[in-house]
Amino acid sequence: MYPTTYDNLLVFFSLAVAIFTSYTALNLAGRIATARGRIARLWLAGGACAMGAGIWSMHFIGMLAFSVPIPVGYDPEITLLSLLIAVAASGFALWLVTQSNLPYGRLACGALVMGIAVAGMHYTGMAAMQMTPAIQYDPLLLALSVVIAVGASGAALWITFHLRRQATRRPLAQMGAGVVMGVAITGMHYTGMAAAHFPAGSVCGAARGGIDTGWVALAIIVASVAALAVALIVSVLDMRLESRTAVLAASLAQANAELTFLALHDRLTQLPNRILLEDRLEQAIGSARQSRRRFALMYLDLDGFKAINDVFGHPVGDALLVEASKRLRGAARAEDTVARMGGDEFVLLAPGMEPTDAATLADTLVTLLSDSYLIDGQDLRVSASIGIACFPDDGDDPHTLVTHADAAMYHAKALGRNGYCFFETSMNADAREQLQLLHDLRLALSRGEFVLHYQPKLAAPGGPLLGAEALVRWAHPTRGLVMPDQFIPLAERTGTIVPIGEWVLDEACRQMAQWCSADPALASDWSIAVNLSTLQFGNPGLVECVRGTLARHGLEPRRLTLEITETTAMRDAAASLAILQELHAMGVRIAIDDFGTGYSSLLYLKRLPAAELKIDRGFVRDLEHDSEDAAIVSAIVALGQTLKLNIVAEGVETSEQQAFLTQLGCDALQGYLLGRPMPPAQFVETFLPTGMSLDRAASAE
Template sequence: MLSSTYSQALVACSLLVAIFASYTALDMAGRVATAQGREQHWWRIGGACAMGLGIWSMHFVGMLAFSLPIPLGYDPLITVMSLVIAIIASAYALSLVGEASLPWRRLVAGAFLMGLAIASMHYTGMAAMRMSPAIQYDPGLLLLSIVIAIAASGAALWIAFQLRQYSTRVRRLRAGAALVMGVAIVGMHYTGMAAASFPIGSVCRAARDGVNTGWLAVVILIVTLAVLAIALIISVLDRRLESRTAVLAHSLAEANEELTYLALHDGLTKLPNRMLLQDRLKQAIHSASRGNTRFALMFMDLDGFKAVNDAYGHQTGDRLLVDVARRIAESVRGEDTVARVGGDEFVLVAKIGAPEDAASIAEKLTTAIEVPFQLANLELRVSTSIGIAIYPGDGASERELLANADAAMYHAKSTGRNCYCFFEPSMNADVHAQMQIIQDLRLAMERRELVLHYQPKFDAPAGPIIGAEALIRWNHPTRGLVPPAQFVPFAEKSGLIVPIGEWVLDEACRQMREWYDAGHVDWTIAVNLSPLQFAHTGLIETVRNALARHALKPSSLTLEITESTAMANVEVSLAILRQLQEMGVNISIDDFGTGYSSLLYLKRLPATELKIDRGFVRDLSQETEDAAIVSAIVALGQKLNLKIVAEGVETTEQQAMLTELGCDTLQGFLLGRPMPPTQFLESVEARASADCE
């Protein structure tokens, strides 16, 4: 037999290629296992090519390390066939480890088929030398090489399946596994080579027209290492991109989840908001209609919350709302829905068997809320009025149920508060009447049905006239002249008060300009500001524009705000009032004595006058407590350098007492009723004529 030798350098290179190829194979297995859809398909093709080329290259470099004392060469076609076998075997391996599970039966069958494929690649590569006579193989070593190929394949498949999920620990284990797999593949190859014998006189028929081996080893090594390196680099970069994408996707998912939560829940109490309530109501209606069951919708509004909010500020009011929400949630079952739908309005949707169950829940809620709330050093008391609508009897849709429960709640408020009322059809008449008023009020702006009447203001005790207060009236086409008490609350509720208030301000300034032009340059005009209008961001600009439009001095305008409005949010009120003061506009604190003032803040308000509420004037006499209160208010105002205005003067006794107590200005029916501008001037002229006589 011909004696054979090996190039130690090429043998070492074949081992390194085997280890590198094994690591690449493990990495490709991980990419195939974690990829999805078409991406997985392309990773399987690319991985099979890289992995197959690596295994085949190790085999071919090992053959190039082998030499005989005769010229050697390799048939190109047969050599390519061995490469194709390696790629097919790699593709099969990657498809196995890409499955969700790898049972032992499939592992054994896969190891057997892949081992035979690798052995076929090896011996096909040996056949590429086209030896004559043919290569003789030792049966024992040939069988051993096949067994080694099958065992190595089984181990490789199992390791690749176990290590396909990427992590820092898995990366280290892959390096160790690649070393073991590389040694096993090299062991199979050189066992197969050891099984081959070449008789003396053998000739390599591929040496003459086959591939020249002189430069082939270097080319194969360079190409293989480049392909494997590129495959690994692409895999690493793709994994990093995938990792960053996963982090970004997770962050986006969390952000979307948070946004969804915020969109469906109240930011203060964390209860469902109106949008989520409507969805829950639809589900409750669907479930109840399908199962022929009932549920109750309870509309709750807190009694006395506005007083707390005005007295202690919004921060305390918000904390109170949070505690109220907690008590409501603790008083009902977990499957019931509690929602906050407005400032101090809550809604409960609860499954019931009979109306009596709804009454029991309502009683439990009223009892829970009327217990005093402890906030820091404050003990606060509120109650709740509850309106109850039952499905299916009191409405077929969520909108109808809410409207009916709301109507029942208003009825509960009107009957004494801190109680509950079941909806009755007659209650809807009030709701529809309110809605009609709001609708008519919208049209009143367009149709110019709103007018201003003016009530004169006098220097105490009886004149002269120093100006007027503008008071709105609604000249309704069917109801006649409607006083403000009958429509202003609805304008406040609907938000229409803001455009109405802007119109009032502009019209009062226009009328004041006419009076100026008529010679009454020492008069002032007073205009009331609603809480919504006072808090509106465009107030300062509206006042400035109205004065400029009618060429009025700012000092000719007095803006009246209630004591409660000024104290609702003191810092914000101070900022707005200071801007008005800097403009030159006079500020009057209206209804003084009825709100919840803090004298510490009151002295900081840039006001020019205090207006005593008519409630103190009505029962004014020497022996009443009202006289003491008015006297205290006058003394306080004088200390703060404020003018004192008393409204609601209807008797000569009140006129005399208010003058004696020190009021600067009087206003009331005794001195002059609210009247249209033409009648106002006639009244002034008539009074002037009477004084002359």
């Protein structure tokens, strides 16, 4: 037998090519597994060619590393056949590992087919030498090489299948797998080479017309490595692009999910909004019809929220709404839907709930929502008014149920708030009346329908006239003159009280400036009093509004008295003190209205820059018959005198009240006995020409 030797450098290159081929195959398998349709087929074809060329290159370089002491060559056609076998085996392997699953039976069959194909490629390549006599093979080593080929193929298939989608996530694992696969494939090749024996005197039939081994080794190494490198780079870049695309797609899906959530939920409280509630309500109606069961729909409104929102600011108001929504969700059942309709209004949909259970739940919610809220160090309180409509008794469609629950809620407010009411048919008319009144109220200011009447304020006991209090009236085109108690609560609930209050301030200052211009001597000590609502007092632009109004009409600040209720002043005493001090520094007079009905802190009261206290008419009404009221009024007068404040008593309707209040030391009186609220023309006619006598004022009633 001829002695054989190996070129160690080429052996090393064959091993390197085998490892590089294996690593590239893992990347290509991952890319093919994620592609679809025509793109997947193109990747499979390209991957088969690149991987087959790599395996064949390793085999051919290994053969070139082998040398015998005779001229050697390779038949081109048989060599090309061995390459095609390698490409076909690679294509089959890549197809197999890119399937959705790889059970052990399929893995064994695939390993057998691919192992035989790889062995066939090797021994076909050996046959390309066309040795005479033929190469003799050691049967044991030959069989071992086939076994190694099958085993290496099985290992390669299993590793590739399990790492195909982890190319970018586990690069070290993929690199280790490539080394294992490359060593196994190389081991198979050199086991097969060890099985070959060349008898002495053998001649290579392809040595003359075949492929020359001198220059072809370097060409094959360069070409195969370049082809594999190109395939690997394209695969890695495409996989990274796909990974980034997948990240973008995931981000887009998440963004779409968030947009869908925002479209169906309230941004502040994360509760379902009106759109989602309508969908849930439709489902509840359909389910209730099929099962012939009832359900309850509750409409909730937070009483007093708007005052808190305007006085303490929107951040505090928002925090209160979030806390209220948490309490609602905590009290609701898992199958219930709690939705925010907007502002401070919520709806609770309770499928399968009977009226008796709805009443129990509503009572729980009223108690729960009326508990104090500690927000930004402020102890805040609101109450809840709840209207309840039941399916199918109170409506069999979403719009009717919501409308009727809303009407019942407004009825609960009318009954005193902090409670609940079930819908009754008679409430429909009231609800329509309230909606129409609200619609008209929102247009009244732009239509110029508001007017001011002026009630005189006289020095006790009967004059002279000190000024007047401006009282707003609504000259409704169809309802006639609407009194404040009929529309002011509605204006406060809807927030329209702020622009109405600004109009009252502007008109009162304009009228006062006009009177002063008409008769400066007679009106030298007059002042005009304007009431500020809680919302208007909490408006951040109040001070600038007052300053601008006075400047616009050229009215001296001392001519204007702003009246705020005791409750408003004490709601946030520190903030109230700051606002009142700004107004006082401007020269505006401050009056504390309805004194005695709230809960004042004398510590703050003595610091408020008030000029007068106004005794609430509730104490004056029964003054002659109620000793407790008389004692309270006496105490208020004494307190005011101690604080050096003017004391004004409202609601004086009898001469006995007039005499008693004057005797106690009240500085000024207001009431029907002294003069009813009247239009500005009548006020001038009654008081301006006469020196403001009590007899003329009383005769104007």
